[in-house]
Amino acid sequence: MNTSIVVASAVIGLSILLTVAYKKSVIDKKIDELNNLEDEIVKAKLKAKEIVEGSEKEALAKSKEIELKAKEKVYHLKEEAEKEIKTAKSDIYQKETRLAKKEETLDRKIDRLEVKSQELTEFEQKIQNKNSEIEELRSKQEMELERISGFSKDEAKDLLITKLTNELTHETAMKIKEFENKLSEEKERVSKRILSTAIGKASADYVVDATVSVVNLPNDEMKGRIIGREGRNIRAIEALTGVDVIIDDTPEAVVLSSFDGVKREIARNTIEKLVTDGRIHPAKIEEAVNKAKKEVNKEIVEAGEHALLELGIPGMHQEIIKTLGKLKFRTSYGQNVLTHSIEVARLAGNLAAELGANTELAKRAGLLHDVGKVLEHDIEASHALIGGEFLKKFGEKPLVLNAVMAHHNEVEFESVEAILIQAADAISASRPGARRETLSTYLKRLEGLEEIANSFDGVESSFAIQAGREVRIIINPESIKDDQAIKMSRDVAKKVEETMQYPGQIKVTVIRETRAVDYAK
Incomplete structure (x- = not known):
């Protein structure tokens, strides 16, 4: 056990020594690095000092160079300024010399003007003296003339003015009368030329329409079939069409009477269909009337569109075209109103072209001027006013409305074209063969x-x-x-x-x- 401890202690001691040795070597390296750094810092400081000293020397040299250049530039500027001053002084001297010469010239002219002024003053005095002498002579002459004539100056002047005034008044009156006569002759000549030109460009047929229509029958037996049993067929035709059917002694013919041309045309068309078909009874009559109404309505629209196309008038509201087409089946004093309206439009357009007025406006108003005649059965008023109110509902222009409403003098004229519509209407109505009346x-x-x-x-x-x-x-x-x-x-x-x-x-x-x-x- 002691051996192990000793060994362990030795190992630990060895590791500690190794560790210390390693750390010492590391520390030595760091010290060497620090020493190297100190050497580099010293070198850097020395180099920086050298650079600073070199820069100061270079800056000093640069500043001396700049100073020399600045002095040189100042010298050149001073030299140029002195040259300019010298030139300016030379110019001033020359101008002063010229001014001095001009002053001398002006002095001489002033002296001459003073002499002339003195001469003029003397001349004016002489003229004044002469004027006094002339005035004195004039006064003597006037006194002598007053003594000889027996009139004072004012009396003679008034007499002379009165005589001249009378002569001028008479001559003026004669000139005015002469001018009025020439104007009247010229006005009549130009009016005749314009009217004859306008009428010559518009041609129209003689009157052929009336308030009755005649339907030809293949035989007299057809009259009985049209009347029907106990008159039921003829009553059905009259009730459905609103037209009087007259069956008299006229051979192979039936007369339809009505002031409404559209109804009369529907009735005529209906009877022709029934005669062609051969079957005549109330149900067939109703069917034929409905077909006839469609055909007549189509014919009405076509008539209105044809009128616009014939006159070259731009588009119009469909309701106006339809109402315009109904004029085909209406007459006035025997004259077909649609034909009359087209004729008025042409005449008004020709008159407007001769006078330099608006031809499009004249033609449009001329075509529409009698459109109220289709509506006057339903409204108690003049057809001109009815037509104007009708057209107003569909956006017609105010000048067109005025021309339509004014063509019988019921409202004031607002344009030249409105007057031309009235003139064209009178021409169309009064030409030979235009209209007829019953006896x-x-x-x-x-x-x-x-x-x-x-x-x-x-x-x-x-x-x-x-x-x-x-x-x-x-x-x-x-x-x-x-x-x-x-x-x-x-x-x-x-x-x-x-x-x-x-x-x-x-x-x-x-x-x-x-x-x-x-x-x-």
Whole structure:
């Protein structure tokens, strides 16, 4: 046991010695490293000192070099400044020399001007003296003229001015009268040219429409079949179409009567279908009426679209086109209203082109001006106002609405085109063959014209002539003067406009003459 302890102690002691020896060697290495570091630090310090000393020497050399360069530059700048100063002094000297010469020149001119001024003063004095002499002579002449003429200066001046004024007034009046005559002649010539050109470009057919339609039948036996048992077929046709079916002694024909052209066309189409089919009874009649309505409605739209296409007018609301197409089946004084509207559109467009107005607006308003005639059965008002309100619902422009509503003078004109629509409407209505009237209507119009004329005081007799286009009134020259005759023509024309319905225009001529009669015995 003691041996083991001794051995263990020896081992421990040995390990301690080894450990101490190892640590000592490590410490020695560290000391050597520290010594080396100290040597390097000393060397670094010496090197740094050398570098600093070298830098100071180099900086000192650089500063001396910069100082030399700065001194050299200052010298050059000073030399340039001295040259500029010398040049400036030279320029100043030259300018001073020129100014001195100019001062001498100005002094000489001032001396000459003073001499001239003195001469002018003397001349003005002479002129003043001459003016005094002239004024004195003028006064003597005026006094002598006043003595010779017997008028004072103011009286003579007033007389001369009055005479000149009268002469100028007369010449001015003559010139104005001459100008007015030329203007009237030129206005009439230009108006005739424009109207003749516009009418020449628009052609239209003679009137052919009326308020009745005739349906031809293959034989008279068909009349009985149309009437039906106890008249049931004819009653069904009249009830479904709203048209009066007249069956008289006219051979192989049935007459349809209605003021509504659309209904009359539906009835005509229905009867033609029934005659072609051969089966005529209430159920078949209803079927034929429905088919006829569809066909007529299609024809109406096509008529409206054809009118737009024919005139080259841009798109329009479908409801307006449909209403416009219905004018194909309406007449006014026997004139087809759609044909009349197309004619008015062409005339208005031609007139607008001649005058430099808006042709598109004129054509559009001309085509639509009578669209209210389709609606006037349902509304109590003028067709012009009805048409304007109808078009307003579908977004037509204000100028188009005004032209439509103003073409019978029920509203004020707002454009040249509106006036052209009225003129074109009158031309289309009054041209030969455009319209016709029944004999009774024609006679009533003549009687009405004469009654209106005879209702005025001082009228001896009146005559409606030119197929009712003119009324001539013979007045008593003792009770009616010339001025009153002029007023009477206006009053009669106004009363005719307010109380009568007529196509075109009516001329009112009042005749006043004085006759002196005596007999040789």
